Amino acid sequence: MILSDSNLLQSDYIDGKYHKTRLITNLVIERIREIKDKMVKARKYVVKRHFQGVPKRDDFEIVEYELPPLKDGNFTVKSEWISVDPYIRAYNPNIPTPYDQFSFQLGKVVESKNPDFPVGCKVVSHKGWCDYTVFDDLVEVEIGFASVYKLPDLHGLPEELAVGALGMPGVTAYFGLLEICQPKAGETVVVTGAAGAVGSIVGQIAKIKGCRVIGFAGSDDKVEWLEKELGFDKAINYKTADVRKALKEAAPNGVDCYFDNVGGELTAVIYSQMNKFGRVSLCGCISSYNDDPSKMTKTTTLLPSILFNQLKIEGFIVSRWASPENRWPEAISQLAQWIKSGNIKTRSHVTEGFDKIYDAFIGMLAGENKGKAVVKV
């Protein structure tokens, strides 16, 4: 690019040979410095190897690199909010390493050669744990999420909700409950991982729909939050309660809908108390994510419960509502209305600092968060 610079070439013929070479050298050095200054130093988390059990700090490497100069159609985004979610752990075994750690994030366009994404524009993407990114493709990425969309109108709500209740976790709760469980007023809905980003929204949507809502969570503090602030009819600390007995008391007429984030033995107990034609939306099974994939945990068989009560179980990934038809805007718009009207309360569990993403992730996996775990960078 430098050698085709016409000003530089013109100067060749004005000055003598020695002078010309020196001039070229100086100019080249100057231009390289100029371009380097324009280049952004970026950082990203790279997963070096497949996790064994709980992911270790050392499984990740923070790689510093220079962003390439923008081509036409490209733009650079500076990350502002980065999400940590259970599926990040779940997908690890099936992706060849090393790979850049994906996740949802909200950022601002800081440089642009794309008129559709001008400087200052905010975008939600699946570019993951990085501080700057150049968007040089707008194609689908690994796990099926569209690679970028503009921050939707949040009606003045906090922007970090775009990766929480008004982003992937909210859309997951919305369609996963309403489309798969199809809860009816008066029915009993159970949700596990109830104090998490998805579960806390699921329970509140079920309340809006007129259901009796029972949540399972892992601490008394979460139980209190769910019952006192979010309006759950009953919350149960699965770590300390006799869950079979507690659920019988909380759901004397049985369970009609179950939104499962957790799996494991707790799920077997819940299935055993489901009513005829009950519906299960299987969103996650975080209790087994740290298992060795070649040696999965054995749990009490669910099949007799499914059979004799004629249950319907469906596993889902929220990308199914992004394509071929994109229904995310429908969910985000409805959720925003419910949040504005106070029918849904949100809570962000914020960790600050790009260097703390790993800690936020591990904390979330250990259940430290109430509401959405998110990192402000």
Place this chain on the structure above:
Amino acid sequence: MILSDSNLLQSDYIDGKYHKTRLITNLVIERIREIKDKMVKARKYVVKRHFQGVPKRDDFEIVEYELPPLKDGNFTVKSEWISVDPYIRAYNPNIPTPYDQFSFQLGKVVESKNPDFPVGCKVVSHKGWCDYTVFDDLVEVEIGFASVYKLPDLHGLPEELAVGALGMPGVTAYFGLLEICQPKAGETVVVTGAAGAVGSIVGQIAKIKGCRVIGFAGSDDKVEWLEKELGFDKAINYKTADVRKALKEAAPNGVDCYFDNVGGELTAVIYSQMNKFGRVSLCGCISSYNDDPSKMTKTTTLLPSILFNQLKIEGFIVSRWASPENRWPEAISQLAQWIKSGNIKTRSHVTEGFDKIYDAFIGMLAGENKGKAVVKV
């Protein structure tokens, strides 16, 4: 009833006191004998206690009793074909003992005070393991099957099919596969218990629908029958094969539909090889029927497979297609056509004798039958 007999009372006043008493005594004895002769001695199997593991002969008692005289609307049926099926074992833990052993059976009306069911009429009912029955109610019975229906037009096919391919097992295969799995031409369908009454029909329906069909069965003899006579693309002896490897070879493009009669570890292997958006019709889990209900077997968790491949699992009981809308005739009529045209082959595994029903039942549970296990009484 005897004392109100007007002839008897009239005779009192013709003869003297002594004579009158003797006459009454003789007449009473004569009338009792007459009524007793008209009464039918009937036998039925009563389940005395809940089974522990494999049902024992001693868990049943053959009770002999006299059928009551018919009231208006009643009729008596003499059993001809009695069915033995896995669900007989499965329902045992949840029914208070003692109870009369239910099952489907085909019989002939031998006495009738019901113009809708005249003498000679053949009926299919859920009256179970008995040689004679009086039908004195036409209400729904315990497990939701209509208590009686007239033998449908079998188009000249063997009558015992009315409790097999043209009865409950056939209807189970028909709706369980077509409504729940919704197989499409070119898809791969797997069925376990493939040589059984239901599984053998499922596989053949899937072939009619243009699918690649793989069956799991428990002997080389059954495997040969499935491949050579019933046209399965591949059958696998799950007792001797490396099922994971064998299924990978038989279904190189993965499994789209799974009709599960068996459950257990075999089911976990099949789930792990299912394609995105695969459908599972859960019809039975015979591998766990002999388990202690308070201490169910632990098996490899199915949840990650259901989640990541977004599978849909549905347990069903065939009575759902009997009411509120009765769709059994639709299935029976279609199955009869397929059998007549040679697209579906049936096979009955016949045991003879009312006293042998227990043996037929235990043999069926142990997998001795190819095709439908049925008792000719």
